[in-house]
Amino acid sequence: xxxxxxxxxxxxxxxxxxxxxxxxxxxxxxxxxxxxxxxxxxxxxxxxxxxxxxxxxxxxxxxxxxxxxxxxxxxxxxxxxxxxxxxxxxxxxxxxxxxxxxxxxxxxxxxxxxxxxx
Amino acid sequence: xxxxxxxxxxxxxxxxxxxxxxxxxxxxxxxxxxxxxxxxxxxxxxxxxxxxxxxxxxxxxxxxxxxxxxxxxxxxxxxxxxxxxxxxxxxxxxxxxxxxxxxxxxxxxx
Numbered sequence: 001x002x003x004x005x006x007x008x009x010x011x012x013x014x015x016x017x018x019x020x021x022x023x024x025x026x027x028x029x030x031x032x033x034x035x036x037x038x039x040x041x042x043x044x045x046x047x048x049x050x051x052x053x054x055x056x057x058x059x060x061x062x063x064x065x066x067x068x069x070x071x072x073x074x075x076x077x078x079x080x081x082x083x084x085x086x087x088x089x090x091x092x093x094x095x096x097x098x099x100x101x102x103x104x105x106x107x108x109x110x111x112x113x114x115x116x117x118x
Numbered sequence: 119x120x121x122x123x124x125x126x127x128x129x130x131x132x133x134x135x136x137x138x139x140x141x142x143x144x145x146x147x148x149x150x151x152x153x154x155x156x157x158x159x160x161x162x163x164x165x166x167x168x169x170x171x172x173x174x175x176x177x178x179x180x181x182x183x184x185x186x187x188x189x190x191x192x193x194x195x196x197x198x199x200x201x202x203x204x205x206x207x208x209x210x211x212x213x214x215x216x217x218x219x220x221x222x223x224x225x226x227x228x
Contacts (some may be wrong), residue, residue: 043218099215104150104169109161
């Protein structure tokens with residue numbers, strides 16, 4: 001099976017712009033989660049989508065949003081970009097839900113999208 | 119809330135020597151613990167997980183981890199390190215969402 005794919009791999013934006021990142025999960029996986037990775041804050045959970053519904057959300061402002069399509073592909077949008085949004089954004093997929101409780105589901109990560117905000 | 123801690127930012131070992139990357143956890147209830155590895159400009163790769171059962175968990179690429187309830191630890195180990203094992207290693211615990219440690223950079227020198 002093909003792994004998790006993310007597009008684009010690299011992106012440069014300026015403050016105030018908005019950006020959309022895309023994630024295609026492993027075939028048959030219905031859950032997609034997004035994470036932000038920065039040197040200062042490490043890996044932080046953004047949100048999880050399962051069956052086209054947001055199931056859980058991390059502690060991020062409303063500028064961060066997402067959606068999931070019927071084929072389980074997911075997009076993440078960041079509006080009014082700030083310098084601090086520069087990060088590696090990682091997408092992870094799994095067959096079943098992974099958040100909202102303690103589960104042993106394994107998440108499989110994509111290569112990430114590196115966003116630089118100038 | 120559940121959390122994990124990786125007490126070492128950096129671990130250096132010689133090729134062929136055993137390696138240990140440390141992780142301690144704080145959970146209420148049953149712990150679901152994971153190890154991931156990240157190579158430069160790559161996403162995270164799953165190595166292994168502990169859900170229940172045997173305290174010694176075997177994973178990918180010859181890695182294993184020992185779950186120790188009394189010491190609340192889940193250390194990652196490998197009997198003989200390779201230069202290609204050099205990477206960033208993350209321990210994680212599943213709570214309401216996945217909580218990652220800060221990461222440990224492993225360097226294996228020839």
